Amino acid sequence: ESRVVVVGVYPNAPKVFAAEDGSPTGILGELLLTIAEQEQWRVKAVQCDWAYCMQLLQAGEIDLLPDVAYTPQRSLQMDFHQTPSLTSWSQFYTAPGVQVQAMTDLADKRVVIMHDSVQQHYLQRVINQAGLNTELLAAKSLAEAFAMVAAGSADVVAANHYFGAAHFSQFHLRQSPLMFEPVQLFYATKAGRNRDLLDSIESYLGRWQSNVDSPYYQILQRWGSAAPETLIPKNVWWMLAMLSALLMLALSGAWWLKRQVAEKTRHLKASENRLNTILNSVDAHIYIKNSRLRYEYINRKAADLFGCEPEQAVGRRDDAFFDAATCANLQQNDLKVLQQGVRLVEEENNRSLDGSQKHTYLSVKLPLRDEAGNIYALCGISTDITEHKQQQQEIHQLAFYDALTGLANRRMLLDRLQHAVALRERQTDLAQGALLFIDLDHFKDLNDTLGHAMGDQLLKQVAQRLQNHLRKVDTLARLGGDEFVVLLTDLHPDQDVASQKAGLIATKVVQLLAEPFMLQDRNYTLSASVGVVLFADGCNSYELLQRADLAMYDAKGHGRNGMRFFNQQMQADISARAELAAGLRQAILNNELLLHFQPQLEREKGIVGAEVLLRWQHPEQGMISPARFIPVAESTGQILQIGHWVLEQSCLQLAEWARFPDTTHWYLAVNISARQLHSTNFVADVTRALQQSGAAPDKLVLELTESQLLQDVDTVIAKMQQLTNLGVRFSLDDFGTGYSSLSYLKLLPLQQLKIDHSFVRDLLTDPNDKAIVKTIMALGQSLELAVIAEGVESEAQYRKLLQLGCKQFQGYFFGKPQPLESFVLSAKVQSSI
Numbered sequence: 001e002s003r004v005v006v007v008g009v010y011p012n013a014p015k016v017f018a019a020e021d022g023s024p025t026g027i028l029g030e031l032l033l034t035i036a037e038q039e040q041w042r043v044k045a046v047q048c049d050w051a052y053c054m055q056l057l058q059a060g061e062i063d064l065l066p067d068v069a070y071t072p073q074r075s076l077q078m079d080f081h082q083t084p085s086l087t088s089w090s091q092f093y094t095a096p097g098v099q100v101q102a103m104t105d106l107a108d109k110r111v112v113i114m115h116d117s118v119q120q121h122y123l124q125r126v127i128n129q130a131g132l133n134t135e136l137l138a139a140k141s142l143a144e145a146f147a148m149v150a151a152g153s154a155d156v157v158a159a160n161h162y163f164g165a166a167h168f169s170q171f172h173l174r175q176s177p178l179m180f181e182p183v184q185l186f187y188a189t190k191a192g193r194n195r196d197l198l199d200s201i202e203s204y205l206g207r208w209q210s211n212v213d214s215p216y217y218q219i220l221q222r223w224g225s226a227a228p229e230t231l232i233p234k235n236v237w238w239m240l241a242m243l244s245a246l247l248m249l250a251l252s253g254a255w256w257l258k259r260q261v262a263e264k265t266r267h268l269k270a271s272e273n274r275l276n277t278i279l280n281s282v283d284a285h286i287y288i289k290n291s292r293l294r295y296e297y298i299n300r301k302a303a304d305l306f307g308c309e310p311e312q313a314v315g316r317r318d319d320a321f322f323d324a325a326t327c328a329n330l331q332q333n334d335l336k337v338l339q340q341g342v343r344l345v346e347e348e349n350n351r352s353l354d355g356s357q358k359h360t361y362l363s364v365k366l367p368l369r370d371e372a373g374n375i376y377a378l379c380g381i382s383t384d385i386t387e388h389k390q391q392q393q394e395i396h397q398l399a400f401y402d403a404l405t406g407l408a409n410r411r412m413l414l415d416r417l418q419h420a421v422a423l424r425e426r427q428t429d430l431a432q433g434a435l436l437f438i439d440l441d442h443f444k445d446l447n448d449t450l451g452h453a454m455g456d457q458l459l460k461q462v463a464q465r466l467q468n469h470l471r472k473v474d475t476l477a478r479l480g481g482d483e484f485v486v487l488l489t490d491l492h493p494d495q496d497v498a499s500q501k502a503g504l505i506a507t508k509v510v511q512l513l514a515e516p517f518m519l520q521d522r523n524y525t526l527s528a529s530v531g532v533v534l535f536a537d538g539c540n541s542y543e544l545l546q547r548a549d550l551a552m553y554d555a556k557g558h559g560r561n562g563m564r565f566f567n568q569q570m571q572a573d574i575s576a577r578a579e580l581a582a583g584l585r586q587a588i589l590n591n592e593l594l595l596h597f598q599p600q601l602e603r604e605k606g607i608v609g610a611e612v613l614l615r616w617q618h619p620e621q622g623m624i625s626p627a628r629f630i631p632v633a634e635s636t637g638q639i640l641q642i643g644h645w646v647l648e649q650s651c652l653q654l655a656e657w658a659r660f661p662d663t664t665h666w667y668l669a670v671n672i673s674a675r676q677l678h679s680t681n682f683v684a685d686v687t688r689a690l691q692q693s694g695a696a697p698d699k700l701v702l703e704l705t706e707s708q709l710l711q712d713v714d715t716v717i718a719k720m721q722q723l724t725n726l727g728v729r730f731s732l733d734d735f736g737t738g739y740s741s742l743s744y745l746k747l748l749p750l751q752q753l754k755i756d757h758s759f760v761r762d763l764l765t766d767p768n769d770k771a772i773v774k775t776i777m778a779l780g781q782s783l784e785l786a787v788i789a790e791g792v793e794s795e796a797q798y799r800k801l802l803q804l805g806c807k808q809f810q811g812y813f814f815g816k817p818q819p820l821e822s823f824v825l826s827a828k829v830q831s832s833i
């Protein structure tokens with residue numbers, strides 16, 4: 001039984017195609033039929049297009065497929081015989097007018113090939129590697145592909161030269177001289193199937209190809225092949241193959257170079273993009289200007305400022321964006337960079353063309369040089385520091401100016417003062433300067449009565465008024481509260497003239513501030529005290545300010561509403577007071593304070609008690625008068641501690657005297673300072689001193705002065721009342737020197753008035769003093785208060801006082817203040833007389 005061989009036949013004349021009866025024909029069809037005849041195979045043809053034939057072979061539905069070019073990839077799925085049945089190569093066939101002399105001519109062309117053919121795989125690789133912009137189209141058959149070119153839907157067709165040579169003129173195409181992809185063609189079977197068919201074919205091909213008279217060559221001749229293909233010398237065929245390989249190598253090289261260039265371009269593009277991203281996101285204006293000062297580059301930020309796109313600024317100059325003054329300044333800076341090759345860092349104030357925007361920039365400008373070192377452009381980086389400058393200005397304002405009045409503050413004043421003093425020290429022939437220290441009198445009262453808002457209003461008006469009347473060179477400062485200082489410079493080189501001028505200005509200031517101010521539509525009048533100091537050799541700014549302050553206090557001490565020059569005595573007084581305060585601290589610790597007692601008498605009874613008077617036994621200076629140290633202790637607050645000690649000691653002494661019949665009736669008059677009286681603990685302190693000592697409260701007399709009672713009257717009266725309720729008595733010291741009114745006196749829980757010694761001193765000679773004493777006596781009588789006269793130094797004074805009705809006395813005539821022992825001794829002697 002003959003073997004049935006199913007053969008795939010696809011249209012590829014003249015190599016293979018189906019005859020009218022469907023049997024395979026063409027070179028490879030006839031060759032197969034000739035072998036089949038010899039082998040008694042019954043050939044059954046299956047017609048298919050190329051791609052479908054390949055699929056049928058893979059599926060095992062056909063046994064054999066002619067005209068298959070060997071490729072390593074196909075050898076994985078198919079088996080081939082050894083001797084090629086044909087050799088072939090590919091060629092391009094073009095539409096008229098289309099030239100393909102080299103592979104690169106395929107660029108921008110539509111090339112059609114048969115689907116899944118060797119040409120498709122080869123050309124796809126070439127196009128990719130050469131990076132050609134070629135459109136590769138696939139047709140089902142070569143006839144369809146040729147028809148596409150003929151119809152204009154493709155420019156070029158690639159086909160094996162057998163088909164091409166036989167058909168190109170029929171389709172009115174042109175044959176390109178470019179040959180490529182030489183191949184060897186075989187009958188192929190599915191891998192592992194029909195090996196016997198291949199072996200048979202191989203045996204015939206081997207024998208017939210070595211004999212030119214064999215059926216193989218007869219078939220070739222019949223189908224019009226000019227030369228027996230297999231007789232092409234092997235070396236020529238290899239050369240063709242080598243050339244093809246070289247072409248591939250060259251194309252690969254070109255492809256590699258192109259890839260490198262593309263890679264580099266990609267890198268450069270990426271770098272440029274990155275750089276642009278950075279430059280555009282930097283918070284600064286970055287630009288490049290060429291040597292003619294035209295912009296070559298600006299970043300996004302600069303473009304936003306200019307109100308255009310970056311490209312639109314290229315070629316333009318600053319005058320397109322800034323006003324004339326700005327341009328002139330920028331040009332000056334730019335030329336410095338371009339001409340001198342320097343790196344420039346400058347603050348630039350730029351104003352826009354229409355003047356609407358003004359900005360300050362910190363600009364850094366650098367020259368750009370070519371490889372030969374020549375400057376061809378400049379690169380600028382300008383950072384907008386407008387806000388920073390404003391903040392700096394605000395910080396400066398806060399640091400050096402008073403927020404309320406806008407005047408210079410202490411810091412600024414000291415700064416200017418230091419500068420003026422230093423200048424004066426360097427140039428002694430320079431005009432003399434001076435400081436005026438101004439303090440408003442009783443400003444606190446205005447604040448307390450009208451409120452702080454009104455107080456602020458007044459301070460602003462004071463500042464304004466002073467400022468209006470001072471020269472521009474002078475500095476008016478507010479130190480805080482109601483304290484103002486004027487720094488006068490450039491007065492006069494002559495000390496006396498300068499002093500005269502400063503005095504006139506100070507007087508003018510006092511007069512100015514005495515003129516009424518308008519507050520809430522009402523006139524408000526105030527006064528000011530002014531201290532004046534002239535610059536002095538070796539005196540620094542702090543000392544000058546302190547001296548002016550002292551002078552101002554002196555002005556206050558002299559009745560306010562006036563001016564005083566600083567003098568050395570003020571300084572000496574201050575130093576002495578400071579020294580005294582320091583010594584007093586030590587005195588308290590070292591028990592240097594002691595009490596003296598001055599007797600108080602009644603005519604019939606003799607000694608009835610004593611005034612306690614404090615003494616300071618200084619180890620070096622001897623006895624220091626309380627008239628010196630009590631005011632100091634008052635101002636430093638030490639009086640609270642000292643006064644408390646006096647009170648405790650006095651109570652202890654009273655308790656001690658109470659134990660003896662001779663002294664049990666004696667009382668002690670203790671001086672109470674203003675601070676003591678106004679301290680919140682005053683009543684408690686007195687009560688505790690009495691309780692802890694066991695002294696009888698009615699033996700304790702507390703001496704207050706009229707001035708102490710003027711302040712916070714209600715509280716003082718309440719305190720006095722509380723102690724009066726305990727039995728403590730109160731005496732009004734220095735009576736007659738103050739301003740006590742009768743109605744006011746009636747409110748106070750007093751038991752005694754003490755006639756000041758200044759009235760007693762001239763009682764015999766001065767009718768006024770005599771009249772005052774008489775009045776005080778009458779007052780005491782009407783208010784039912786005892787009256788004691790102090791400072792009685794002579795018998796004549798004593799007699800006169802007796803005559804005027806006085807019953808109680810104190811003074812040197814009866815006994816000076818003395819230590820406890822001598823007081824007690826002399827008191828007993830007096831009683832026994």
Ligand SMILES: Nc1nc2c(ncn2[C@@H]2O[C@H](COP(=O)(O)O[C@H]3[C@@H](O)[C@H](n4cnc5c(=O)[nH]c(N)nc54)O[C@@H]3COP(=O)(O)O)[C@@H](O)[C@H]2O)c(=O)[nH]1
Nearest residue numbers: 613614625626627646671672673733791792793811812817
């Ligand atoms: N707060 C306190 N003040 C006190 C205390 N001790 C004293 N003082 C006050 O110090 C001032 C000076 O006192 P002093 O130097 O002791 O002078 C007193 C007497 O010595 C003096 N005096 C008395 N008799 C005469 C006299 O005949 N002639 C004369 N020239 N001076 C005389 O008078 C002073 C007493 O004055 P006064 O207190 O007003 O009664 C003085 O103000 C004391 O008050 C203390 O502990 N605390």
